[in-house]
Amino acid sequence: GAGVSQSPSNKVTEKGKDVELRCDPISGHTALYWYRQSLGQGLEFLIYFQGNSAPDKSGLPSDRFSAERTGGSVSTLTIQRTQQEDSAVYLCASRLGTGGHGYTFGSGTRLTVV
Amino acid sequence: SQQGEEDPQALSIQEGENATMNCSYKTSINNLQWYRQNSGRGLVHLILIRSNEREKHSGRLRVTLDTSKKSSSLLITASRAADTASYFCATEKTSYDKVIFGPGTSLSVIP
Numbered sequence: 158g159a160g161v162s163q164s165p166s167n168k169v170t171e172k173g174k175d176v177e178l179r180c181d182p183i184s185g186h187t188a189l190y191w192y193r194q195s196l197g198q199g200l201e202f203l204i205y206f207q208g209n210s211a212p213d214k215s216g217l218p219s220d221r222f223s224a225e226r227t228g229g230s231v232s233t234l235t236i237q238r239t240q241q242e243d244s245a246v247y248l249c250a251s252r253l254g255t256g257g258h259g260y261t262f263g264s265g266t267r268l269t270v271v
Numbered sequence: 272s273q274q275g276e277e278d279p280q281a282l283s284i285q286e287g288e289n290a291t292m293n294c295s296y297k298t299s300i301n302n303l304q305w306y307r308q309n310s311g312r313g314l315v316h317l318i319l320i321r322s323n324e325r326e327k328h329s330g331r332l333r334v335t336l337d338t339s340k341k342s343s344s345l346l347i348t349a350s351r352a353a354d355t356a357s358y359f360c361a362t363e364k365t366s367y368d369k370v371i372f373g374p375g376t377s378l379s380v381i382p
Binding site for chain 2: 200213216259260262263264
């Protein structure tokens with residue numbers, strides 16, 4: 158597609174439930190990133206996929222968070238047993254290859270845990 | 272700790288004035304990027320400046336980079352109400368590393 162697509166755009170879930178957030182990057186972009194942004198805050202790095210390399214998971218806040226990228230394209234971020242502190246906007250971004258290029262961001266998924 | 276820190280945290284100016292935001296970082300970098308965010312959603316990439324560059328322009332935007340001071344500035348000239356947004360700097364330490372974002376500067380341009 159022309160841009161990075163994220164779904165759903167909004168998600169309200171009950172505490173303790175699992176959620177899946179989806180990201181469709183720009184075709185041909187080998188690098189894909191997930192960030193989290195709490196209200197009024199900066200972006201918190203979560204995970205980074207680059208081609209066929211092992212993902213950089215150093216930003217995942219707990220073992221309740223996991224992500225996969227199938228076929229080098231679509232990525233899914235899964236949060237198990239959601240907590241209220243997981244409420245945030247989850248942003249996905251992709252870019253061509255390695256450094257020297259800016260990211261293209263999706264519009265994000267606003268997750269609210271009640 | 273975060274690599275980039277923007278200053279000021281918030282800035283309010285009149286339409287037509289220039290807006291300057293600064294970014295400081297801690298370690299050596301491969302490049303520094305500036306992004307704009309409207310309404311707390313996706314960020315838009317504005318400009319990328321490499322460590323061997325000192326200044327770049329894009330329309331009404333001017334970015335400078337001083338690697339000796341580990342700082343960058345973003346200047347928006349002749350500001351418009353539509354420039355109201357949050358602005359983030361982001362640094363990349365190597366070409367194979369992830370980009371780390373600062374907490375952002377909230378800019379309000381008053382018509």
